[in-house]
Amino acid sequence: MVPGARLVVLGKQGAGKGTQCVRLSHHYVVPHVSTGDMLRAAVKQGTAMGKKAKSLMDRGELLGDDLIMDMVTERLGEKDVRARGFVLDGCPRTVSQAERLAAILAPYDLDLAIDLEVHTGQVLRRLAARRVCVDCGANYSTSTPPLISWTCDVCGGEVIQREDDTEEAISRRLEIYELQTTPLIEWYRSRGQLESVPGTGTPDAVTRRMVKVIEDRRNRGSGFG
Numbered sequence: 001m002v003p004g005a006r007l008v009v010l011g012k013q014g015a016g017k018g019t020q021c022v023r024l025s026h027h028y029v030v031p032h033v034s035t036g037d038m039l040r041a042a043v044k045q046g047t048a049m050g051k052k053a054k055s056l057m058d059r060g061e062l063l064g065d066d067l068i069m070d071m072v073t074e075r076l077g078e079k080d081v082r083a084r085g086f087v088l089d090g091c092p093r094t095v096s097q098a099e100r101l102a103a104i105l106a107p108y109d110l111d112l113a114i115d116l117e118v119h120t121g122q123v124l125r126r127l128a129a130r131r132v133c134v135d136c137g138a139n140y141s142t143s144t145p146p147l148i149s150w151t152c153d154v155c156g157g158e159v160i161q162r163e164d165d166t167e168e169a170i171s172r173r174l175e176i177y178e179l180q181t182t183p184l185i186e187w188y189r190s191r192g193q194l195e196s197v198p199g200t201g202t203p204d205a206v207t208r209r210m211v212k213v214i215e216d217r218r219n220r221g222s223g224f225g
């Protein structure tokens with residue numbers, strides 16, 4: 001079996017992070033930990049946290065670091081993650097979250113943070129076309145819909161347009177990304193933990209590029225402990 005991995009995937013909304021994280025989690029046989037999916041599940045279940053999160057999420061605003069990092073700490077403490085690692089999707093989004101993540105993982109650290117690079121014009125087109133399953137989070141688009149009338153191929157759930165994929169919320173999320181998340185890329189670079197990968201081309205081509213940078217690192221022996 002392939003060895004596990006501890007990975008963070010960064011990238012603008014619509015860069016293809018969700019799709020690629022699912023693929024990496026299958027490749028390395030590690031859980032896909034998506035803070036957005038966890039929060040959407042909490043909203044759907046109507047939990048206290050979900051109620052608190054919904055309006056901020058719909059507006060494209062970030063939730064507080066404490067709430068997010070408590071949720072992530074709990075998930076990263078579970079047995080499956082401790083056994084093999086994780087692919088973290090949607091977190092960290094701020095330098096403060098990254099610092100707290102490093103503290104949670106100590107004495108280990110992340111193997112690698114991968115920045116999935118896509119131009120803003122392209123992510124805007126992708127986000128407008130994006131559709132997701134409300135139950136399992138599987139990604140579709142208007143050009144690659146599920147086989148049967150907006151019913152998820154994976155779990156049979158309803159496939160919809162996300163409530164935060166409105167024009168207004170998208171531009172706010174991209175603005176926040178620029179302000180809060182771009183400094184993270186430099187933060188990981190300065191620690192020697194960053195690789196950038198172009199997010200353009202077919203999903204298969206992007207996955208191959210990501211696996212290659214991970215394997216190159218592994219072979220060089222840097223980061224992987």
Ligand code: AMP
Pocket residue numbers: 013035036037039056057058060061062063064068089090091092093097164173
């Ligand atoms: P995503 O699916 O990753 O785009 O996340 C959807 C929404 O959940 C974001 O627009 C935020 O409102 C919230 N969210 C998810 N992850 C985080 C995070 N790490 N920090 C703050 N807010 C988050």
